[in-house]
Amino acid sequence: MKYLSxxxxxxxxxxxxxxxxxxxxxxxxIRYLCxxxxxxxxxxxxxxxxxxxxDGRYAEQARKQIKGATIRVDALPPLAHAxxxxxxKLRRSRSASRIAIERDYVTLAxxxxxxxxxxxxxxxxxxxxVQTAGIVERLRIRKDPEEIDHIRKAxxxxxxxxxxxxxxxxxxATENSxxxxxxxxxxxxxxxxxxxxxIVASGIRSALPHARPSLARIxxxxxxxxxxxxxxxxxxxxxxxxxVGRADRAMRDLYSAVLEAQLAGIAAVRSGxxxxxxxxxxxxxxxxxxxxxxxxxxxxxxxxxxIHESPRxxxxxAQTLETGMVVTIEPGAYVPGKxxxxxxxxxxxxxxxCEVLTPTSKELVIR
Amino acid sequence: MKYLSxxxxxxxxxxxxxxxxxxxxxxxxIRYLCxxxxxxxxxxxxxxxxxxxxDGRYAEQARKQIKGATIRVDALPPLAHAxxxxxxKLRRSRSASRIAIERDYVTLAxxxxxxxxxxxxxxxxxxxxVQTAGIVERLRIRKDPEEIDHIRKAxxxxxxxxxxxxxxxxxxATENSxxxxxxxxxxxxxxxxxxxxxIVASGIRSALPHARPSLARIxxxxxxxxxxxxxxxxxxxxxxxxxVGRADRAMRDLYSAVLEAQLAGIAAVRSGxxxxxxxxxxxxxxxxxxxxxxxxxxxxxxxxxxIHESPRxxxxxAQTLETGMVVTIEPGAYVPGKxxxxxxxxxxxxxxxCEVLTPTSKELVIR
Numbered sequence: 001m002k003y004l005s006x007x008x009x010x011x012x013x014x015x016x017x018x019x020x021x022x023x024x025x026x027x028x029x030i031r032y033l034c035x036x037x038x039x040x041x042x043x044x045x046x047x048x049x050x051x052x053x054x055d056g057r058y059a060e061q062a063r064k065q066i067k068g069a070t071i072r073v074d075a076l077p078p079l080a081h082a083x084x085x086x087x088x089k090l091r092r093s094r095s096a097s098r099i100a101i102e103r104d105y106v107t108l109a110x111x112x113x114x115x116x117x118x119x120x121x122x123x124x125x126x127x128x129x130v131q132t133a134g135i136v137e138r139l140r141i142r143k144d145p146e147e148i149d150h151i152r153k154a155x156x157x158x159x160x161x162x163x164x165x166x167x168x169x170x171x172x173a174t175e176n177s178x179x180x181x182x183x184x185x186x187x188x189x190x191x192x193x194x195x196x197x198x199i200v201a202s203g204i205r206s207a208l209p210h211a212r213p214s215l216a217r218i219x220x221x222x223x224x225x226x227x228x229x230x231x232x233x234x235x236x237x238x239x240x241x242x243x244v245g246r247a248d249r250a251m252r253d254l255y256s257a258v259l260e261a262q263l264a265g266i267a268a269v270r271s272g273x274x275x276x277x278x279x280x281x282x283x284x285x286x287x288x289x290x291x292x293x294x295x296x297x298x299x300x301x302x303x304x305x306x307i308h309e310s311p312r313x314x315x316x317x318a319q320t321l322e323t324g325m326v327v328t329i330e331p332g333a334y335v336p337g338k339x340x341x342x343x344x345x346x347x348x349x350x351x352x353x354c355e356v357l358t359p360t361s362k363e364l365v366i367r
Numbered sequence: 368m369k370y371l372s373x374x375x376x377x378x379x380x381x382x383x384x385x386x387x388x389x390x391x392x393x394x395x396x397i398r399y400l401c402x403x404x405x406x407x408x409x410x411x412x413x414x415x416x417x418x419x420x421x422d423g424r425y426a427e428q429a430r431k432q433i434k435g436a437t438i439r440v441d442a443l444p445p446l447a448h449a450x451x452x453x454x455x456k457l458r459r460s461r462s463a464s465r466i467a468i469e470r471d472y473v474t475l476a477x478x479x480x481x482x483x484x485x486x487x488x489x490x491x492x493x494x495x496x497v498q499t500a501g502i503v504e505r506l507r508i509r510k511d512p513e514e515i516d517h518i519r520k521a522x523x524x525x526x527x528x529x530x531x532x533x534x535x536x537x538x539x540a541t542e543n544s545x546x547x548x549x550x551x552x553x554x555x556x557x558x559x560x561x562x563x564x565x566i567v568a569s570g571i572r573s574a575l576p577h578a579r580p581s582l583a584r585i586x587x588x589x590x591x592x593x594x595x596x597x598x599x600x601x602x603x604x605x606x607x608x609x610x611v612g613r614a615d616r617a618m619r620d621l622y623s624a625v626l627e628a629q630l631a632g633i634a635a636v637r638s639g640x641x642x643x644x645x646x647x648x649x650x651x652x653x654x655x656x657x658x659x660x661x662x663x664x665x666x667x668x669x670x671x672x673x674i675h676e677s678p679r680x681x682x683x684x685a686q687t688l689e690t691g692m693v694v695t696i697e698p699g700a701y702v703p704g705k706x707x708x709x710x711x712x713x714x715x716x717x718x719x720x721c722e723v724l725t726p727t728s729k730e731l732v733i734r
Contacts, residue, residue, distance in 0.1 A: 057576055058577070103475040131475050180551050180555050184551035187546060187550065210425070212559065
C-alpha cells in the first residue's frame with residue numbers, strides 16, 4: 001500500500017506541474033517509490049501509468065519487490081527501453097508533451113540517449129524535456145512510521161557494536177584494524193553493509209574531519225569513530241570521540257565544549273524551526289568557547305535510504321524542520337596539529353522538540 | 368613525473384581537438400591525472416594551465432598529493448570556483464572558446480552551474496560547451512608498470528585471505544557471516560576497503576549472479592564468493608565457487624564446463640585480439656556443453672582505479688586488446704532453481720598472450 005500511495009503522490013505532483021511523463025533514474029528514489037533494491041533499472045511515468053524497466057539479471061528480484069508498477073524486462077538497456085515505451089505512448093498525443101528528467105542525476109550522456117530514442121518515434125516539436133529537482137526527495141524528507149522503525153533498528157544495531165569496538169582500541173592497534181573490528185561486529189550482527197566508509201582517526205589525524213583509517217597506530221590522544229550501518233535498506237550514522245591515555249585539561253575542555261554545542265543543537269530542534277537556527281545554536285556555543293573557527297563543516301543532514309539526504313542543517317539553510325524528519329546533530333572542533341572532537345547522534349523531529357535515537361552515552365571515555 | 372606526463376598527454380589531446388578549456392569532474396580521472404584521492408574537487412585546464420579546486424576540508428590532503436596542478440582552496444563549491452576561474456581566463460580571448468565537459472559524469476544540474484558562472488563573466492556567444500567522452504579513460508585503459516605493481520598487490524592481498532575465508536564456510540554459517548569474515552580478514556591484512564559489495568551466494572541463490580549476502584544459511588550446494596579489495600588506490604576482483612557437502616555428477620559437470628570456458632577465455636587473450644573474440648571463446652565452450660543460455664552476462668571488464676573500466680569483454684565489442692590492459696575473465700553458468708558457478712581471474716594482456724595475476728587454485732573445493 002505504501003508504494004501505491006507514494007506513486008500516487010508523485011503522480012499528483014507531476015500532473016500539477018503539467019508533466020505528461022517522467023523518468024525516475026536515481027536508485028534511491030526508485031527504491032522509495034516502488035521497492036526495487038537492485039542496482040539497474042528505470043522507473044517511468046506516462047499518462048497515468050507506472051512502468052519499471054530492468055534487465056534479465058534483476059527480473060526475479062523485480063518481481064518479488066516491486067509494487068505499483070508494471071515490470072518490463074529486456075536485453076535493451078533500461079533507459080533506452082523506458083524511452084521507447086514513453087515515445088510510443090506519446091506518439092499520438094495532440095499537444096506537445098512535457099517529459100520530466102531529474103536534473104541532479106541525469107548526465108549529459110543519459111539525456112542524449114533519451115532524446116535519441118524519443119526522436120526515432122516522435123518529431124522533436126512534439127515533446128519537451130523539463131528538468132525537475134526534488135519531486136521525490138521532498139516526499140522522502142519526512143519519514144513514515146515504518147521508515148522510522150527501520151531507522152531505529154539501524155541506529156540500535158550500530159550502537160550495539162560500539163562497546164565491543166571500543167575494546168579493540170589500544171595504543172598499539174592501527175586505525176585500520178579498529179575499523180576492521182567495528183565492521184566485522186556490525187556485519188556479524190546482521191548489518192547489510194556499512195552506510196559509508198568508516199572513519200577511525202587518531203591523534204593529530206583526529207583533526208582531519210574526513211580521514212580514512214590508515215595503518216597508523218592509535219597511540220595516545222583523541223580517537224574519532226564515525227560509522228553507520230544499513231539495515232532494511234535504511235542508514236544510520238553516529239560519531240563518538242574517545243581519549244586514549246591521559247586527557248589533559250585542554251582536551252577535556254575541548255570535549256566538553258563540543259558536547260555542550262551538541263546538546264544545544266539537540267535542544268534547538270523542533271518542528272517549525274529553520275535548519276540554520278539549529279546550526280547556529282550549536283555554532284554559538286563553540287563561539288563562546290572561541291572554537292567556532294575549528295568547526296569547519298555543517299551541523300547535520302537528513303538520513304534515510306541515503307546517508308546524506310535533505311534537510312541540510314547549515315548556515316543559510318532556511319528550510320523549516322517538520323515532524324518525521326530524521327537528522328544528524330554532529331558538531332566538531334578540529335585543532336590543526338593537535339586533534340579533533342566530533343559527537344554525533346541521530347534525532348527524530350517531533351512537534352515539541354526531538355527524540356534522540358542514538359542510545360550510546362556521550363560521557364568522555366578514557367582508555 | 369607520472370602525473371606531469373599524464374597531464375601533458377591530456378593537454379595534447381585537448382589541443383588536438385581544439386579545446387581551449389576542460390573540466391575534469393570524475394574523481395577517478397582526477398586521481399589518475401594529478402594524484403588527489405579525496406572525494407571533493409574539480410581539475411580544470413585552460414590555455415596551458417592546470418588548476419585543482421577544492422574546499423578547506425581537503426586543503427591539506429591536496430597539498431600532499433597533487434602534482435602538476437596549481438591548488439585553489441575556497442569556501443565556494445569547487446565546480447563554481449573552477450567555472451569562475453576559466454571564465455576570467457577566457458574573457459579576453461578573441462575567438463569563441465571551446466570548453467570540454469565529460470558527458471558521462473556531468474549532470475544537467477552541474478552543466479547549469481557551469482553555464483551560469485560562465486555567463487556572469489562572458490557573453491554566451493564567446494564560448495561553446497563541448498561534450499567529450501573517454502579522453503582520460505583512453506589513457507587509463509593501459510596500465511603502466513607502477514599501476515601494474517599496485518594491481519598485483521591488491522590481487523595478492525585478496526587471494527591471501529581466501530584460504531582462511533574458506534574455513535568460515537560451514538552449512539550452519541550464514542552468507543552474511545562468511546562475508547563478514549572475508550572482509551575482516553582483508554581489512555586486517557591492510558586493505559583500504561573492499562572494491563565492491565562482497566557477494567556470497569549459496570545453494571539455489573548461487574544462480575543469482577548479483578545476489579547480496581543474506582541471513583540465509585549456507586546449507587549444501589554451490590557457494591559463489593566474488594570479492595575484491597582496494598590497495599594503493601587500485602582494485603582487485605576475483606570469484607571462486609566451492610561446493611559444500613557432496614558434489615553430484617551434474618554439479619561436477621557444471622563446474623568443469625565453466626572452468627573449461629574460463630581457461631578458453633584466458634587462452635584467447637593476446638594483444639591485437641578483439642574483446643568480443645575473447646568473450647566468444649569462452650561462450651563457445653559453454654555452448655558445446657549446452658550451457659550458453661545460462662551465461663547471462665559478459666565475460667569480463669577492465670580493472671584499475673575503478674572496479675569496472677574499459678575494455679568490456681562482451682558480444683559486439685570490437686575494441687582490440689593491447690599490452691598493459693588488465694581485465695577479468697569471469698564466465699558463469701546459472702541454472703535457475705538449481706545453482707550457479709562463476710570462476711574469475713584477473714589477467715594482464717601481453718604481446719604473446721596474458722599473465723594470470725590471480726594465484727588462487729581453481730580446482731573444485733568440496734567442504
